[in-house]
Amino acid sequence: MGMIEQFADLVVRAGANVQPGQGVVLRSDTAHLQIARVVAEAAYAAGASWVEPVFNDGPLRRSAVSHASLETLSTSRGWALARIEEWREQGFASILLAGDPDPHLFDGLDPARVAAQPVEEAQAMRRAMFGGMRWSIAAAPNAGWAQQVFGEPDLDRLWEAVGTAMRLDTADPVAEWQQRSATLGARGRVLDALELTEIRYVGEGTDLTVGLLPGTRWTGGGLVDEAGVPYLPNIPTEEVFTSPDRSKADGVIRLTKPVVIAGQLVTGLVVTFSGGVIVDVTASEGVDVVRAQLETDPGSRRLGEVSLVDKESRIAKAGIVFHNTLFDENAGCHVAWGQSFPFAVDGGMAMTPARRFELGLNESSVHTDVVIGGAGLTVTGRGAGGTVDIIKDDEWVL
Template sequence: MTTAADPLVDADERLRRYAELVVRVGANVQVGQEAVVVCQIEHAEIARAVAREAYRAGATRVTPRYTDGHFRRAAIELGPEEMLGKTPQFLLDATAAWRTERPAIIQLSGDANPQLLGDLDPKLVARSDPADLRAVYLPIVAERLSNWVIVSAPNAGWANTVFGEPDIEALWRAVATATRLDAADPVEAWREHDAMLKRRAAALNAHGFDAVRFSGPGTDLTVGLMAASRWMCAAFTTQDGIEHIPNLPTEEVFTSPDLRRTAGTVRSTYPLAVAGSIIRDLELRLEGGRVIDVRASEGADIVRGQLEADEQASFLGEIALVDGTSAVKRTGLVFFDTLFDENATCHIAYGSGLPMAVDGADGLTTDELLSLGVNVSRTHTDFMIGGPDVDVDGLDRDGHPTPIMRDDAFVL
């Protein structure tokens, strides 16, 4: 028998419990620490609940940073083209200050208007992307200076994209399953899940693979690894020793590849929601680590625009493995939100690499990271390439394969 306090029935208790999971398991806000909540204006209710839980955890100040996609649309339609993608200096300065202030950073995802920019000139949409802001923020994350988390914020617009109707309750149930919020003890459920992912990462590291190959319909891709690449998962630890789980949900084991050593073709197995548009049937061809050809039935110019963000944007920065036991995959949904969809299946990312997944990368300059093989870019876009029809093999230095995944299951 359920009661009024059942978090899947009582909306207020569910929201409080969710915010508690975000603050204490995800970001792990510390006593005496400041926190920043980055979100869309449509996420306000959840952001407020997160703020209350952050204060309960001991935060000294919680600051919201709201965005509104309609402002971006107005800028594209009516503003001067030369200003597109330029973030106000005060926001750049405030973000740069995080390097020394080291607040807990909580980012809410779940686009309330995922196709808001879909009918606009894709080149202008790509130019409107705030790459300058990410260029300030990404190094703070990559250098493990702040404890941070990205979590979802169910809303009517996102629900409409997923279900064809604004069924927020159905979306909340799916989010509860994917984030283990529906477990009797969500914190303990996350501890067990974290331990399982760490075992997978340890198995991959023990083999010391030189490369990973993906093979399936439209995909024949070999991603080279550095000798210093290390497989990671779930929990991160900041330079100050704060453990946190950056993604809720998270189902991946991942590493940073050698930016120079990816070759072949790859086909996306999920649609990709990015820059106010949905990219469908994305196909990339890579040589010498660089993307040299982009095709898609919808949204190819958006991807091309991202790949032109800087000199390194067209190289890979991440490779991640996810199998069919994923709690996200078990929902049977396409969420049109990268936070969720990337945790339903294997994925790769073009753009910035992950120095925290490379031995000896801490403290290196941009030139030193690039020389080592770690990509440095103002962009980082994940897209999904796995599934039951995609085999994953680890290759040794002689090219001999060892099966890692078959039929959407880890077999290593």
């Protein structure tokens, strides 16, 4: 089995865990067409009844951003909302092949238009994913991505790095991920038992304290759907994470990895929080697209995730800046502004969005992960039992 076939098998069997007779929606950039075809084949081999391909294309998106009105770029389509609802009702699984082939494609365009999206469609897809649809996101190697990482379009070298990070270099990648998922899940249970009320990140340029909700639950590795079917929402994953109280975040963070937002590269980002709200952002590059995204909706300026990742992560050990959020967020601790996870509180999956919001979880059409971890970072938690060390100098000590 070649590397692409191993990749597809892992995403289908351990990621979305496609079941016989199940439909699959496969979302991908056209740059990943070859890989998408192999993933579709693997899904059918696993028993999928139908694979629905949904393709995006960067140059076509640039044309839209250049010429369509801001209102059009932001307007949701009834047929698209109906399609998402049908996927949810029919129990489809979702596979997303991520990986930006050209982070400079939108350079020179209006950041507000670049960041624009049909908000209702994004929210509907999140509701479907949090409402029973199993999903998995994996980054698909392409020459443009290799150019970003290595300065040359060395696709073979990128596949080697991705294969190591995704454990495709092992005899049984699916079994390896099941074991890693169990380890991360155990860390989550230890954190649950502490009943923490806040978490603090301290590192070079970072000092952020975030409040946690009563009944907070930490997730590591995979999830299990209502039918008891396990799946991995992200491959790779090296994190333990939860969603905080959206009204309690104070301090500053300095990114230790670049991030791509709405197709644009952002470097040197510094974000300041007060009373749970992002009140200031600066960056060496790409600050305008960050500011535009933060105007998307009322929840886009508040946190939806806090996470813990230590230097034992395979991505961290690779010593490579992947220029891809899915990988780089698993190289160090990160936070995300935007949408919260409903499973972050006891009984959250069974609650209405309004009830989750009332409890303190955030609601937004965006969810942007930014990495603040690495050498020198310390993370502590505070709860009824006092202060506890979780990570010291990027090493898990709890």
